[in-house]
Amino acid sequence: MLLEAEGLVGGRGGHPLFGPLSLALAAGGALKVTGPNGAGKSTLLRLFAGLLVPMGGVVRANAALRYLGHHDAVKPAMTVFENLVFWRRFYGSDAAAAALVEVGLDRLAATPARYLSAGQRRRLALARALDPAAPIWLLDEPTNGLDADSVGRLEAALARHRSAGGATIVATHASLALPEATMLELGLT
Amino acid sequence: MTAFLVLIRRDLALSARQAADALVAVMFAVLVVVLFPFGVGPEADILSRVSAGVVWVAALLAALLSLDRLFQADHDDGSLEQLALGPLPLWALSLAKAAAHWLVTGLPLIVAAPILALMLQMPASGLSTLVLAMALGTPCFSLLGAIGAALVLGARRGGVLVAFLILPLTIPVLIFGAAATEAALTGQEAAPHLMLLGAFLLTSLALAPAAAAAGLRQALG
Numbered sequence: 001m002l003l004e005a006e007g008l009v010g011g012r013g014g015h016p017l018f019g020p021l022s023l024a025l026a027a028g029g030a031l032k033v034t035g036p037n038g039a040g041k042s043t044l045l046r047l048f049a050g051l052l053v054p055m056g057g058v059v060r061a062n063a064a065l066r067y068l069g070h071h072d073a074v075k076p077a078m079t080v081f082e083n084l085v086f087w088r089r090f091y092g093s094d095a096a097a098a099a100l101v102e103v104g105l106d107r108l109a110a111t112p113a114r115y116l117s118a119g120q121r122r123r124l125a126l127a128r129a130l131d132p133a134a135p136i137w138l139l140d141e142p143t144n145g146l147d148a149d150s151v152g153r154l155e156a157a158l159a160r161h162r163s164a165g166g167a168t169i170v171a172t173h174a175s176l177a178l179p180e181a182t183m184l185e186l187g188l189t
Numbered sequence: 190m191t192a193f194l195v196l197i198r199r200d201l202a203l204s205a206r207q208a209a210d211a212l213v214a215v216m217f218a219v220l221v222v223v224l225f226p227f228g229v230g231p232e233a234d235i236l237s238r239v240s241a242g243v244v245w246v247a248a249l250l251a252a253l254l255s256l257d258r259l260f261q262a263d264h265d266d267g268s269l270e271q272l273a274l275g276p277l278p279l280w281a282l283s284l285a286k287a288a289a290h291w292l293v294t295g296l297p298l299i300v301a302a303p304i305l306a307l308m309l310q311m312p313a314s315g316l317s318t319l320v321l322a323m324a325l326g327t328p329c330f331s332l333l334g335a336i337g338a339a340l341v342l343g344a345r346r347g348g349v350l351v352a353f354l355i356l357p358l359t360i361p362v363l364i365f366g367a368a369a370t371e372a373a374l375t376g377q378e379a380a381p382h383l384m385l386l387g388a389f390l391l392t393s394l395a396l397a398p399a400a401a402a403a404g405l406r407q408a409l410g
Contacts, residue, residue, distance in 0.1 A: 052410060071267020073268040075199075
């Protein structure tokens with residue numbers, strides 16, 4: 001199992017938002033988390049990433065992971081390629097120019113990131129997160145600001161990653177095709 | 190280790206692109222020193238008597254000036270949580286950020302210090318000790334500053350808060366730094382003061398990254 005949660009209770013500021021919930025995600029698996037604003041979708045992802053401590057239960061990620069949060073972690077003073085290369089080197093994986101092709105930013109590689117639009121910045125953040133070296137991808141609202149073409153490319157990348165033995169958890173409001181994904185709907189408590 | 194160096198190199202590259210930010214610290218120290226004679230008068234013996242203290246206070250305030258940005262920029266754009274998910278433990282992250290801060294602000298201050306001291310009529314016999322003491326003291330400013338910078342993440346008016354939190358901790362550096370130069374100028378032994386500065390640096394090196402890491406954990410949670 002790549003991702004496991006047992007009796008997991010997550011919350012913010014001492015208030016439980018969801019749980020207890022138990023789930024396991026094997027290689028090739030996908031989990032789509034939906035629910036209204038404030039239901040705890042981001043909290044669930046941050047728990048799996050290890051950025052938050054659970055209020056109860058255990059949560060385990062048994063392989064390297066990449067996390068895409070609400071912020072894009074893009075430095076405006078560096079070029080598109082430099083931004084990507086920094087993160088890839090920092091995580092110790094290959095600095096693949098192929099990642100820029102995957103999100104359709106290869107022609108902007110030498111452009112300073114300050115000139116990118118919001119959607120292009122999101123795609124650069126996706127290029128960082130969609131790292132084949134990490135089996136687990138945790139994506140929080142990955143389609144924010146993306147055009148239809150980019151959403152299609154994201155779906156293709158997710159499908160490729162899962163067939164290569166990766167797993168992913170996606171929290172989203174948008175319609176994102178994730179074939180045979182486990183659905184998890186969080187409600188307001 | 191690679192990730193450690195990669196992070197330092199990125200911070201240096203970012204500072205080089207925003208050269209104005211990097212030079213602010215040194216320019217501030219120069220301004221303080223240039224203004225000082227207007228306040229106390231141009232008499233050479235008065236200036237040379239206070240020169241060591243003035244250079245040290247100017248260096249400390251200059252280092253403080255940029256401290257609140259140490260983690261803030263990375264916190265605001267989401268880089269900090271991505272850094273936290275990387276291979277480095279939080280204390281190593283803090284150490285890398287402090288090292289980059291020292292390279293950008295501390296090192297230029299060490300280079301500028303003898304020139305500033307000469308502007309204040311410090312006799313040449315004190316300059317080498319001043320530079321040596323600065324080399325031991327300025328890393329303490331960056332290391333201690335990282336604690337304050339981590340603690341004020343997410344707070345409004347962080348810069349002022351950092352100053353309140355960090356200035357008391359830096360007083361020993363100021364005392365022994367100025368005393369070492371003073372001793373060299375009056376023909377006394379500067380070594381004991383320098384050794385105490387060195388001890389303070391080693392202590393900060395061991396403890397400050399862990400303390401800053403605790404602050405970062407709070408900010409990330």
